[in-house]
Amino acid sequence: MGSTKDLNQPEVFAEALVHATLLHDREKLAAWLAEDENVTDNPFWPWFAYFADRLIDMAPQPEHGFQSRPTRTVAAPKIGRNDPCPCQSGKKFKQCHMDKEESVDWKLGSPTPAIKAMAVSRIIQASPVEVLDKVPHEMASDVVLTEIAAAYHNGGKLEDALGIIKKVLDGDREDPHILWDYWIARYAEWLVEADKTTESEQFLMDEYDAPRKVAAWQVAQKLAAYYVDQGDTENAETWVDTALEGNNENPFNHYLKGLLLHSLSNWEEAEASYSMALKMSENFREEERAYMTPLVEEALKQVKNKEPLDVEEIEEEEA
Numbered sequence: 037m038g039s040t041k042d043l044n045q046p047e048v049f050a051e052a053l054v055h056a057t058l059l060h061d062r063e064k065l066a067a068w069l070a071e072d073e074n075v076t077d078n079p080f081w082p083w084f085a086y087f088a089d090r091l092i093d094m095a096p097q098p099e100h101g102f103q104s105r106p107t108r109t110v111a112a113p114k115i116g117r118n119d120p121c122p123c124q125s126g127k128k129f130k131q132c133h134m135d136k137e138e139s140v141d142w143k144l145g146s147p148t149p150a151i152k153a154m155a156v157s158r159i160i161q162a163s164p165v166e167v168l169d170k171v172p173h174e175m176a177s178d179v180v181l182t183e184i185a186a187a188y189h190n191g192g193k194l195e196d197a198l199g200i201i202k203k204v205l206d207g208d209r210e211d212p213h214i215l216w217d218y219w220i221a222r223y224a225e226w227l228v229e230a231d232k233t234t235e236s237e238q239f240l241m242d243e244y245d246a247p248r249k250v251a252a253w254q255v256a257q258k259l260a261a262y263y264v265d266q267g268d269t270e271n272a273e274t275w276v277d278t279a280l281e282g283n284n285e286n287p288f289n290h291y292l293k294g295l296l297l298h299s300l301s302n303w304e305e306a307e308a309s310y311s312m313a314l315k316m317s318e319n320f321r322e323e324e325r326a327y328m329t330p331l332v333e334e335a336l337k338q339v340k341n342k343e344p345l346d347v348e349e350i351e352e353e354e355a
């Protein structure tokens with residue numbers, strides 16, 4: 037027997053739920069768990085089949101708003117300590133495979149909300165729009181809804197994407213797996229994409245007046261980005277400074293300041309702001325840094341050559 041999948045690893049568990057949803061096939065799922073194509077010949081087949089069934093029960097079901105199916109209560113196959121080992125070694129189970137096979141990677145508890153969120157996001161990314169159209173929204177969690185909105189946006193269904201995000205943002209914002217700051221920024225950007233600039237500005241102003249689950253400076257940062265994007269330097273300056281007053285260590289705030297100064301051909305100060313953004317991003321998490329650094333480096337290169345900012349190019353790279 038080869039190695040089996042270790043379901044105690046959150047990523048492996050999430051991947052198993054993805055397979056359970058997309059494969060819809062007990063035998064294929066069991067083969068994947070066992071890393072054994074001929075899983076039905078495997079002496080431990082009853083266990084692999086059992087775990088496959090459990091995973092299929094727990095898998096997020098699109099037709100149920102990505103909730104799990106009601107779980108069947110079936111006991112795990114049991115082998116007594118003194119029974120002959122199923123591997124047919126002739127030894128007692130306790131002297132052979134008991135500790136090896138019914139050890140860590142064979143345990144399967146209920147997935148944590150974080151594991152479910154990980155799996156759901158993968159399943160939605162892999163699902164065609166026709167499947168997503170049939171997901172009942174009233175049963176779906178906010179994580180599911182934001183993932184569907186992102187899929188709709190990527191698929192060019194901008195109005196549907198906007199409708200979903202508005203509903204989520206208007207809700208209680210209790211879901212701990214959602215970055216509210218991120219979705220506020222996306223919603224404002226998507227409104228601009230849909231040529232609803234006034235609505236975007238008003239939305240951000242309302243958020244700034246009554247922030248929920250985000251800091252006021254984070255909303256100020258979105259307003260700054262909005263005005264930089266619109267070429268409204270006066271308002272951009274006001275909101276960049278407000279964002280920086282609120283958080284002087286956030287690299288994106290310094291980057292926005294750089295963009296503003298850059299657009300005013302204030303080369304040296306723009307360079308200083310971009311350099312500060314790079315310095316501050318060293319304290320950022322890996323994925324945020326990976327996103328920030330190329331943007332800032334490109335702008336910095338342009339400002340050093342006293343070239344006007346080529347925003348078009350940067351936005352394309354961003355997408």
Ligand SMILES: [Zn+2]
Nearest residue numbers: 121123132133
């Ligand atoms: Zn054995």
